[in-house]
Amino acid sequence: MITVEAPDNSKAKAATGLKAAVGILEKWGASGEQGTAILRVSRSTYARAKRSDPGWEVNLDEDQLTRISLVLNMHAALRIVFDNPENLYGFMAMPNHNAYFEGKAPLELISQGGILPLYEVFKRIDSLRGAQW
Template identity: 65%
Template sequence: MLPATATDTGKNTAATGLRAAVAILDKWGASGEQGQAILRVSHSTYARAKRKDGIKSISLDRDQLSRVSFVLNIHAALRMIFDNPENLYGFMRMPNDNAFFFGRSPLEVMGEGDIIAVYETFRRIDALRGGQW
């Protein structure tokens, strides 16, 4: 058996991150279209990542890896802010009157697919934790 290369390890790590991000988006109640737009992946890639026996290895570009990272970090921030599952997973669907969201939910804003919207959503949610890291 050949040893794993750095490329193989990176592809395995990317697949693990993608599967985790898709599972989080599913718990947030994101539609398939929203999830695909947030992560900037195809319908087939998103569907494979949802399956338990799905993606084991994948190449993601820098933008896609950033999107996965933002979803994982938003989830980590929400876990620090909320200790009940209703808020932890429901917050992303709740309308938000913050000037950035203008009454839309964070999931709606991120679902537009723009990397800036994903980043700004992360930044605002991360600020809610108030330096709890």
């Protein structure tokens, strides 16, 4: 019996996710340094994702994929909450005086590099959408 295996395109999928996350971070106003800390990737990988070279592939670990997922899901939640681009893309850079943020912008907290602040900010943003899914 002949078996045919599907090609492993996980590196291409990882590159697509990384490119999307980098694009979102750029729209949020994140610097390159912040973006590399949030996604835990090298400056060269971040710059390559920003360029969106066709056919580019990248090998990412589970932590990096989780970070990309959190950024994409924060963006999805913000798209539900806000209709206007100023809030959709500006919210992450706005000082927030709610519990946990203590006057800091969400972008400031998630750019510290830890996965826990990234997850905590995601949970709080996700809760804004309420039952709107």
